[in-house]
Amino acid sequence: MSALGVERAAWRRDGELLYSPTLTSLGVVAGSTTRALGSMGGSRTPVEDAVRARDALARSLGFPGVVRVKQVHGSEVVRADAPFAPPWPEADAVWTARAGVLLGIVAADCVPVLLAEVGGTRVGAAHAGWEGTTRHVARRLVEVLRPEGVDPARMVAALGPSIGPCCYAVGDERAATIRERLGAAGERALVVRDGTTSFDLWRANAEQLRDEGVARIEVSRVCTKCGGENTWSRRSGDIGLLNLAFIGIKAGGKPPAGRPR
């Protein structure tokens, strides 16, 4: 991964949350919940419990609420100026230009991609499982931000806790789909060891961001299944239970500052 200019940085644990060290150092609120805070959505959690959990999280981070979208494993990108009222728009990436707006992506193995503009107020978040990754959702998020005047050379991205290549074996049919959709990048991200093929979602997403010119890309390398950080994982049997990755700039706070490269 180092050949890609990608940084490895363990996410910092603080109580029941994990934080991106790179984005935090820039003044952005960016991290993920763990099992300790309960499920932040999904079919096994009553809707009102998940709403309560997300609202409590937002308040504890200094935001009025969390923006949520209806994630459908696609590559649609939407802009949010405030949390959407239900029904949420169907999208797998969301961005905002407003401080005081906290974006949230739920996942339990899929990669949360968090993105911030150094020196500005724009932040974005994408949900990239194997489907979203092969549909280039991370790339789409950058493509949408660019005409808004966000220079990728001023963007910093972080890939949050998600299933690592250590634990993400895929069958032949899925591997064929990954190769078909991603071409050479798919080939690079498929790791064959002892007759088992694994999909390296971290590499595939980092490559998309790098190819779009994103200046700094941090990979937490916290595997949701074996990373030891108490995160929900479908591969551990946590079906319908979800972590929430979040990103936002506090209202009245300074725009993220620091070195873009």
Ligand SMILES: [Zn+2]
């Ligand atoms: Zn693992």
